Amino acid sequence: MxxxxxxxxxxxxxxxxxxxxxxxxxxxxxxxxxxxxxxxxxxxxxxxxxxxxxxxxxxxxAMLFGAHAYLATNRLAATAPMILQQLAAATGLTASVFVRAGSSRAVIARVEGSDPLRYVLPIGERLPLHLGAGKVIAAYMDPEELDSVLGGIDEFTRADGTRVSLEDFRRELEEIRQRGWVASHDERVVGASSVGAPLINADGEFLAAIQVAGQTTNPAFTDPTPLGHEVRQAASALASRVG
Incomplete structure (x- = not known):
């Protein structure tokens, strides 16, 4: 062993x-x-x-074979593309599903919209939990486990230079749990915005985060509330399919 x-x-x-x-x-x-x-x-x-x-x-x-097997056999990864296609078509934005991988998150399904992002995010790319859709995952983690992942940091800096204290970050996670979605602007990449929501099954178990993302200049991000409702509906539809 x-x-x-x-x-x-x-x-x-x-x-x-x-x-x-x-x-x-x-x-x-x-x-x-x-x-x-x-x-x-x-x-x-x-x-x-x-x-x-x-x-x-x-x-x-040969590591690709394991990745392919995961995408083919994991029910969430195999089911997500159809829902993401509908979400991307409805919003014009790039739609993705992220799952937690230890202290990071990874995209397991992705469909480009009519307003594509200016950067490539490969399937399996590791991303942080304190930015963008990662905050959706962090919001539903056990508090002690989240403390371990954060590693005792007092604050962190987003891509646009905004400094966020740990206290403000925890407050935002509580807002995510209450509202059911989160909008992020210029956090991981300057010029990119997103709206994410949790994927929760019928047993109340958190499974993943679903997100739409695009250029910050896209008018849809001026008032992200309609996008928040759209992403939540997509999350509910996907949750009903994966059980």
Whole structure:
């Protein structure tokens, strides 16, 4: 079991970086001895989970097979595109579904609208929980677990330079729970706005966050209330399909 945990630690190190890493750096970030790390990398490389060249180690093409299997077998990921297509058509905005992945969130389904964003957000991209649709996920987390994820920070800065205290952030999470949706402007990317809502099943269990996003200059974001209702309806429709 310990060997499996160490292999996962190594894979998580490689998944978290956008550039290849040298052996010594992989070992340092994984908290493992260099020799142990080398053995793990060799085994993973033999199975296509890791690749290497002159610049270092990176995740291998075989990791795509696991991602594809998740998208094909996960009921939420498989069902979401149809609802997102309807939402994107109704609003003209890019519609997405995000799920929590530890201290981050990941997009598992996405449909572009007629007013596309000016940046590409690949399926599986890790994003923070304190910005945009991430706040919807944070709002429904256990308070103690949220404290652990936040890591004791007192404040953070959004993309537009706005500084947000932890107290203000917690107040916003309470507003999300009460209102059922949240509008975000220029938080993660300057020039982009979004409206997100929770996906909650019939048992009251939080499953994911659903969002529409577009350019901040889009008139729909001037008064996001209608978008909030639209996204909530889409969330209810998707929840009824996944159970």
């Amino acid at each position: 310990r060997s499996l945990e160490r292999a996962i630690d190594v894979l998580e190190v490689l998944e978290a970086t956008r550039t290849p890493l040298r052996l010594s750096e992989v070992a340092r970030r994984a908290g493992l001895h260099v020799a142990t790390t080398q053995r793990i990398l060799n085994a993973l490389e033999a199975r296509g989970r890791v690749e290497q060249d002159g610049s270092g180690y990176r995740t291998g093409v």
